[in-house]
Amino acid sequence: MACSATAKIIHNPLVFSSSRSAEKYESCCKISGRSSLGSKFLGKKLLSAKSAISPASRRSGAVVAVSSDIVKEKKVKSGSSAASNLLITKEEGLVLYEDMYLGRAFEDMCAQMYYRGKMFGFVHLYNGQEAVSTGFIKLLKQEDCVVSTYRDHVHSLSKGVPARQVMSELFGKTTGCCRGQGGSMHMFSKEHNVLGGFAFIGEGIPVATGAAFTSKYKREVLKEDCDEVTLAFFGDGTCNNGQFFECLNMAALWKLPIVFVVENNLWAIGMSHLRSTSDPQIWKKGPAFGMPGVHVDGMDVLKVREVAQEAIGRARRGEGPTLVECETYRFRGHSLADPDELRDPAEKARYATRDPITALKKYLFENNLANEAELKAVDKKIDEIIEDSVEFADASPVPARNQLLENVFADPRGFGIGPDGKYRCEDPKFTEGTAQV
Amino acid sequence: MEASFGVSSAAAANAVNSPALSPPSLPFIRSEARPISWRVDKSRKAGKITTKAVAAQAENPASAASKPGHEVLLFEALREGLEEEMERDPRVCIFGEDVGHYGGSYKVSKGLADKYGDLRVLDTPIAENSFTGMAVGAAMTGLRPVVEGMNMGFLLLAFNQISDNCGMLHYTSGGQFTIPTVIRGPGGVGRQLGAEHSQRLESYFQSIPGIQMVACSTPYNAKGLMKAAIRSENPVVLFEHVLLYNLKERIPDEEYVVSLEEAEMVRPGEHVTILTYSRMRYHVMQAAKTLVNKGYDPEVIDIRSLKPFDLYTIGNSIKKTHKVLIVEECMRTGGIGASLTAAINENFNDYLDAPIVCLSSQDVPTPYAGTLEEWTVVQPGQIVTAVEQLCR
Numbered sequence: 007m008a009c010s011a012t013a014k015i016i017h018n019p020l021v022f023s024s025s026r027s028a029e030k031y032e033s034c035c036k037i038s039g040r041s042s043l044g045s046k047f048l049g050k051k052l053l054s055a056k057s058a059i060s061p062a063s064r065r066s067g068a069v070v071a072v073s074s075d076i077v078k079e080k081k082v083k084s085g086s087s088a089a090s091n092l093l094i095t096k097e098e099g100l101v102l103y104e105d106m107y108l109g110r111a112f113e114d115m116c117a118q119m120y121y122r123g124k125m126f127g128f129v130h131l132y133n134g135q136e137a138v139s140t141g142f143i144k145l146l147k148q149e150d151c152v153v154s155t156y157r158d159h160v161h162s163l164s165k166g167v168p169a170r171q172v173m174s175e176l177f178g179k180t181t182g183c184c185r186g187q188g189g190s191m192h193m194f195s196k197e198h199n200v201l202g203g204f205a206f207i208g209e210g211i212p213v214a215t216g217a218a219f220t221s222k223y224k225r226e227v228l229k230e231d232c233d234e235v236t237l238a239f240f241g242d243g244t245c246n247n248g249q250f251f252e253c254l255n256m257a258a259l260w261k262l263p264i265v266f267v268v269e270n271n272l273w274a275i276g277m278s279h280l281r282s283t284s285d286p287q288i289w290k291k292g293p294a295f296g297m298p299g300v301h302v303d304g305m306d307v308l309k310v311r312e313v314a315q316e317a318i319g320r321a322r323r324g325e326g327p328t329l330v331e332c333e334t335y336r337f338r339g340h341s342l343a344d345p346d347e348l349r350d351p352a353e354k355a356r357y358a359t360r361d362p363i364t365a366l367k368k369y370l371f372e373n374n375l376a377n378e379a380e381l382k383a384v385d386k387k388i389d390e391i392i393e394d395s396v397e398f399a400d401a402s403p404v405p406a407r408n409q410l411l412e413n414v415f416a417d418p419r420g421f422g423i424g425p426d427g428k429y430r431c432e433d434p435k436f437t438e439g440t441a442q443v
Numbered sequence: 444m445e446a447s448f449g450v451s452s453a454a455a456a457n458a459v460n461s462p463a464l465s466p467p468s469l470p471f472i473r474s475e476a477r478p479i480s481w482r483v484d485k486s487r488k489a490g491k492i493t494t495k496a497v498a499a500q501a502e503n504p505a506s507a508a509s510k511p512g513h514e515v516l517l518f519e520a521l522r523e524g525l526e527e528e529m530e531r532d533p534r535v536c537i538f539g540e541d542v543g544h545y546g547g548s549y550k551v552s553k554g555l556a557d558k559y560g561d562l563r564v565l566d567t568p569i570a571e572n573s574f575t576g577m578a579v580g581a582a583m584t585g586l587r588p589v590v591e592g593m594n595m596g597f598l599l600l601a602f603n604q605i606s607d608n609c610g611m612l613h614y615t616s617g618g619q620f621t622i623p624t625v626i627r628g629p630g631g632v633g634r635q636l637g638a639e640h641s642q643r644l645e646s647y648f649q650s651i652p653g654i655q656m657v658a659c660s661t662p663y664n665a666k667g668l669m670k671a672a673i674r675s676e677n678p679v680v681l682f683e684h685v686l687l688y689n690l691k692e693r694i695p696d697e698e699y700v701v702s703l704e705e706a707e708m709v710r711p712g713e714h715v716t717i718l719t720y721s722r723m724r725y726h727v728m729q730a731a732k733t734l735v736n737k738g739y740d741p742e743v744i745d746i747r748s749l750k751p752f753d754l755y756t757i758g759n760s761i762k763k764t765h766k767v768l769i770v771e772e773c774m775r776t777g778g779i780g781a782s783l784t785a786a787i788n789e790n791f792n793d794y795l796d797a798p799i800v801c802l803s804s805q806d807v808p809t810p811y812a813g814t815l816e817e818w819t820v821v822q823p824g825q826i827v828t829a830v831e832q833l834c835r
Contacts, residue, residue: 196620201580212574212577215576423705425754427755
């Protein structure tokens with residue numbers, strides 16, 4: 007396999023084995039000792055993947071889940087009672103709750119607005135996957151970068167892009183984060199380091215790799231004090247794409263500070279992950295390239311956060327990339343245009359019981375971190391933000407004709423020299439968007 | 444028969460003085476008339492044309508007169524440009540296959556990895572789409588990468604990233620992110636390299652909104668274009684030609700860049716405007732010798748900027764000669780010549796005395812056999828015939 011330097015990683019991946027088959031959807035097992043949202047898993051050791059596996063993974067032979075030293079440490083530490091060893095503080099809990107509720111409420115509002123004819127085209131909603139976005143992105147600094155796919159509204163919101171800007175962008179107004187030029191699938195924010203928003207799957211992963219490369223370059227060539235990390239979010243369908251593998255290779259080769267976050271919601275539009283992938287356990291593809299592959303229950307924000315902390319920490323310390331597979335589910339169709347007829351209603355019902363927001367609420371109540379009134383106050387605050395964002399977007403102007411050509415080139419001399427000898431961009435009609443180019 | 448010809452373009456004055464554009468900080472040579480001097484070669488029989496000739500360029504007296512300069516081969520000129528820019532700006536880096544330790548498959552980056560290290564001159568795995576995308580991501584976050592396609596044809600694998608990300612991201616991000624990448628590499632028909640290594644990608648990339656395309660043809664403009672492309676905030680594709688890397692020329696010692704958007708007047712004339720670029724420039728000049736012997740006076744313009752076209756230089760020429768011949772190495776269908784024909788017809792129709800003639804390569808995958816390959820590209824003999832017919 008890999009060289010000795012990475013042997014340790016390969017043989018001791020941070021692995022959470024899970025079972026998921028087309029027929030049965032057991033919740034995955036998790037690190038022992040930690041209190042979790044599904045408390046029946048308390049104290050359970052890491053299961054070998056052999057025990058409860060899908061037909062597909064059974065084919066792949068014995069897969070032994072091995073715990074890393076870090077996991078072992080945690081096991082030892084949490085020998086004490088779970089109560090004194092909560093995963094989060096009250097403040098953190100409220101931040102997580104607020105962020106997830108923001109994502110959910112925003113996406114629900116998007117659906118409403120779409121059916122009212124305020125936004126058009128392909129709109130892909132994130133309902134059900136909030137734990138992944140919140141779990142990861144709330145651990146980042148502003149300078150860290152996030153790269154997403156077309157399902158990018160909530161990633162942008164978690165990263166700090168104001169709801170107003172995202173809603174305006176969806177309405178196609180000039181006040182949108184991309185001046186109305188990007189739309190649902192192309193959310194960018196230089197201020198908050200959201201590097202997109204990509205319509206073709208896999209397209210964003212090299213961009214994320216490049217951003218991570220810049221971080222390493224700043225540290226090693228420009229000698230700046232830089233420990234910025236990049237997160238690349240993408241889905242299960244992307245994991246069969248060439249760019250995914252090429253970037254896993256390069257990131258591990260150069261130990262880039264990046265975390266590859268797979269939001270495995272089992273469906274690529276109507277294509278089941280199990281029908282398109284020879285080995286559906288995506289986390290295993292990490293060690294094949296020399297990086298840890300981790301599987302985590304993506305419906306549980308605390309588990310995601312725990313894994314994210316480790317992965318982001320690794321990247322920040324310069325130890326290289328991590329591949330994290332989050333088992334998650336989207337409650338709505340692939341997009342607002344998708345009739346969503348292929349998915350089994352029983353499957354949807356099962357995942358609905360694992361709604362990450364409900365689960366976090368339950369955890370907060372059970373551990374006395376927050377009460378009903380506090381959470382209701384958060385809900386109200388978010389609802390107002392959403393309402394305000396819609397009003398703002400409604401009231402914002404649509405782009406004028408003169409915006410058409412403005413951002414094609416950073417240097418507008420790229421439009422060339424016209425027959426009269428002047429640069430085309432010097433033509434006064436150019437800014438009106440009526441000049442001949 | 445030298446003509447020291449200073450074609451001053453109004454564009455120069457306007458662009459420099461325009462408040463919208465910051466004036467360049469260096470001797471920015473706006474348009475260079477590079478008169479090729481030659482003596483009428485009486486020994487050459489009319490009709491005997493040397494095909495496949497990549498003519499050794501005569502020493503240019505104009506530049507020798509100003510400053511001594513130094514002689515370089517074209518690939519060395521490219522390297523000089525790269526090195527100067529890397530020295531000037533630590534954010535400039537190179538990504539590509541075999542650019543580092545190997546020094547580049549055509550030695551354009553030779554020695555740079557030793558000087559600047561393995562991270563600044565990055566040897567990538569063979570993954571064009573991904574490392575081009577990596578360059579885009581790096582550019583968005585502050586670096587200025589130069590991506591080398593070992594052969595331009597390999598960049599077809601990077602088409603997704605070049606079209607969607609290089610070209611579009613500045614626009615779809617509402618102007619928030621710039622992508623100051625340079626994508627360069629050798630292309631064109633070489634010597635029996637086979638179909639896939641002999642591709643002309645300028646025709647495939649030309650429709651992508653948001654990128655600029657330039658083609659270098661002399662050591663002088665190669666260095667100047669390389670520097671200008673690296674400094675540009677736009678993504679620029681720089682087309683080099685496999686057969687031109689060993690051209691020798693004396694170039695100035697002092698620093699210079701050339702304009703990315705301007706065309707180059709190669710030989711002023713009165714009878715016909717011949718528009719060309721890259722290697723075909725040399726076939727045209729070969730043909731021009733014969734034409735001069737026969738009494739014609741062609742005006743040869745190296746368009747250099749494939750996207751956008753410099754319609755000012757081209758237009759002025761057409762207004763003078765009223766006849767246009769385009770000579771290119773692109774395929775006939777959808778090539779640069781096709782676009783240029785359309786642009787000229789739209790803008791200068793009134794000035795044309797005859798329909799535009801466009802000589803392009805045949806629409807065939809470049810054959811391996813030498814004879815077939817020769818017939819694929821435009822040869823000087825065809826150019827002579829075309830001019831004779833145009834000027835009848």
